[in-house]
Amino acid sequence: MGSNAMLIHLVARRAAVAFLLAVLAAGKASAQFEFVGSWAPLGTEDVQNDSVPVDYLGLALTEEGRTRALSYDESQKSMIERQCFGWGAAYMVLGPFGLRVTSQTDPVTNRVVSFTIGAWEDWNGMIIWMDGRPRPSEHALHTQAGFTVGRWEGGALAARTTHVKAGFIRKTGVPLTDQAIIDWRFFRHGDILTVLMVVTDPVYLAEPEIVSKSFRLSRTPLDYRTECVPTYEGREPGSSVPHYAPDQNPFAEEFVNLYHLPREAVLGYRETLYPEYRKKIRDTYVPPPPCTESCGAAGNFVLRRQ
Amino acid sequence: MRTWSAALTVLLCILWALGVPTPMRAQQQAGGARSARDAAPIDLTGYWVSYVTENWRYRMVTPAKGEYRRIPASPAALPIINSWDPAADERAGNQCKSYGAGGIMSVPGRLHITWQDADTLRIETDAGTQTRLFHFPRGDSAAATSAGPRSWQGESTATWEPATGGDGGGGGGSLRVVTTNLRAGYLRKNGVPYSERATVTEHFDVAPLPDGGKLLLVTTTVEDPMYLTGPYIVSPHFKQEPDGSKWDPTPCSSTW
Numbered sequence: 184m185g186s187n188a189m190l191i192h193l194v195a196r197r198a199a200v201a202f203l204l205a206v207l208a209a210g211k212a213s214a215q216f217e218f219v220g221s222w223a224p225l226g227t228e229d230v231q232n233d234s235v236p237v238d239y240l241g242l243a244l245t246e247e248g249r250t251r252a253l254s255y256d257e258s259q260k261s262m263i264e265r266q267c268f269g270w271g272a273a274y275m276v277l278g279p280f281g282l283r284v285t286s287q288t289d290p291v292t293n294r295v296v297s298f299t300i301g302a303w304e305d306w307n308g309m310i311i312w313m314d315g316r317p318r319p320s321e322h323a324l325h326t327q328a329g330f331t332v333g334r335w336e337g338g339a340l341a342a343r344t345t346h347v348k349a350g351f352i353r354k355t356g357v358p359l360t361d362q363a364i365i366d367w368r369f370f371r372h373g374d375i376l377t378v379l380m381v382v383t384d385p386v387y388l389a390e391p392e393i394v395s396k397s398f399r400l401s402r403t404p405l406d407y408r409t410e411c412v413p414t415y416e417g418r419e420p421g422s423s424v425p426h427y428a429p430d431q432n433p434f435a436e437e438f439v440n441l442y443h444l445p446r447e448a449v450l451g452y453r454e455t456l457y458p459e460y461r462k463k464i465r466d467t468y469v470p471p472p473p474c475t476e477s478c479g480a481a482g483n484f485v486l487r488r489q
Numbered sequence: 490m491r492t493w494s495a496a497l498t499v500l501l502c503i504l505w506a507l508g509v510p511t512p513m514r515a516q517q518q519a520g521g522a523r524s525a526r527d528a529a530p531i532d533l534t535g536y537w538v539s540y541v542t543e544n545w546r547y548r549m550v551t552p553a554k555g556e557y558r559r560i561p562a563s564p565a566a567l568p569i570i571n572s573w574d575p576a577a578d579e580r581a582g583n584q585c586k587s588y589g590a591g592g593i594m595s596v597p598g599r600l601h602i603t604w605q606d607a608d609t610l611r612i613e614t615d616a617g618t619q620t621r622l623f624h625f626p627r628g629d630s631a632a633a634t635s636a637g638p639r640s641w642q643g644e645s646t647a648t649w650e651p652a653t654g655g656d657g658g659g660g661g662g663s664l665r666v667v668t669t670n671l672r673a674g675y676l677r678k679n680g681v682p683y684s685e686r687a688t689v690t691e692h693f694d695v696a697p698l699p700d701g702g703k704l705l706l707v708t709t710t711v712e713d714p715m716y717l718t719g720p721y722i723v724s725p726h727f728k729q730e731p732d733g734s735k736w737d738p739t740p741c742s743s744t745w
Contacts, residue, residue, distance in 0.1 A: 214652045214660075225722050226559060227720075228722070228724065229543060229544045229559055230543045241541060241545040337530075337652050337660065337662065338651075338661050338662050339661070339696070364699070366699060368694075368706075370692070372665070379696055379704070379706055381696075381699065392542060395706055395708075395726055396543075397722045397723075442550075443550075445550075448545065448549070455541075456541050457541070458616065459735075460549065461549050462739075465745050470550075470551055470553060470554070472553065473554040473555045474553040478553075478558065479558055
């Protein structure tokens with residue numbers, strides 16, 4: 184083989200290797216999307232369900248879950264030692280704020296080690312580990328944020344959160360045990376990020392709570408205050424924890440009366456999540472009177488009537 | 490000779506990767522490509538049931554007349570919202586106004602998704618007995634598509650968005666559907682309107698459920714220069730069912 188032939192052979196081999204690496208890298212990159220950035224909330228979906236003290240619409244609660252929820256008194260959050268507890272991982276989509284996503288990379292390989300979704304005042308943020316690290320022992324510390332591992336799958340970012348602290352999935356006191364698991368999918372379509380959350384809890388949920396919420400890419404960084412400063416709100420430190428006997432919650436009928444909603448729907452019975460239920464109540468449902476005030480506000484306000 | 494052959498192979502591979510037309514690719518682009526059914530990166534066919542865990546109050550019951558919370562309604566929409574008259578809709582034969590493409594996926598019910606032909610995905614709903622046809626343009630058929638009369642479900646153009654940038658093979662991805670040529674309809678049962686100038690853009694994604702089931706997520710964006718001040722975005726979801734035993738067609742209703 185002459186020197187020219189050897190040169191061509193060498194170039195060809197190197198080009199082939201480079202091509203192979205480029206194809207692999209391109210394939211991998213296109214299966215992912217740019218997750219880092221600020222994602223602003225849209226406010227067009229009703230997922231907060233916290234405008235009245237008893238609103239369990241869209242949930243399939245067990246009897247235990249319903250009983251615990253009805254025993255909750257919102258003034259627990261006025262206790263100085265509880266004001267800065269923050270809410271659990273699910274509040275990422277149930278809360279009113281946007282997502283500020285950053286990534287942390289390995290300085291040597293430049294691979295993404297983790298994504299961090301930034302905290303806000305009453306939410307502790309979330310780290311999604313992308314480096315394949317094993318989950319800690321089931322006896323390891325459980326936290327509000329839990330432990331989350333993610334991977335790219337079918338063009339979406341899939342993640343699972345375990346090791347959550349016993350807490351709540353709604354601000355209305357709907358409880359969650361520390362055995363709960365939260366599965367996440369992040370889908371990006373253009374400037375829209377849709378987050379799918381599937382919460383399973385063997386104790387308090389009869390079926391998974393499934394919530395999907397969309398965010399829009401923000402051209403300007405979101406800037407949320409993160410520090411929580413407890414203040415005196417009328418509850419002395421160490422005083423008894425406010426609560427109701429589950430069958431004596433004074434707000435149990437408020438939402439029912441306000442919107443003429445079926446009681447079993449407000450209290451989170453499983454059957455109310457399926458179309459058959461709609462047919463069942465068709466002949467008994469009485470629509471509420473026409474709305475006259477706060478009828479179109481984007482926020483989470485309660486309907487008022489004259 | 491072997492060396493030149495190797496170099497030529499590498500060169501062709503690079504040209505292919507860069508998207509330079511090759512005879513085979515040119516033939517595919519001219520209409521000889523795989524059908525939409527064969528290229529599907531996700532399988533949407535089967536029966537699906539609404540799982541109403543969000544927007545419950547706006548979907549499972551008819552909201553109060555005049556309420557349009559969380560919808561960016563324009564000032565032009567307010568008179569329509571406040572004068573909603575379901576009986577008049579019924580008399581005018583417009584009882585399907587809340588079952589149009591702008592709102593149908595949020596109506597609690599079941600979907601039956603099948604392939605009508607190799608390039609047309611068909612979605613039937615038992616609520617309101619509606620049929621949507623998603624056309625995947627292929628080759629010259631894209632240019633040949635002509636708008637017919639306006640309808641509740643309009644004209645829908647569909648494209649696969651494979652996750653890997655390839656042409657399917659089950660690697661995951663998404664279905665994007667753009668619908669226009671609509672009859673004016675309602676976003677909600679209580680008469681919050683969208684006009685015939687509305688465009689509905691949807692992304693269909695699937696995700697596994699912890700119990701082994703499958704979830705269909707439909708991220709829906711309604712844009713309407715007449716009755717909306719900005720995009721109205723919702724993402725109803727559906728659980729897959731093993732068969733059609735719970736399929737229960739019901740006609741459109743203007744009140745329920």
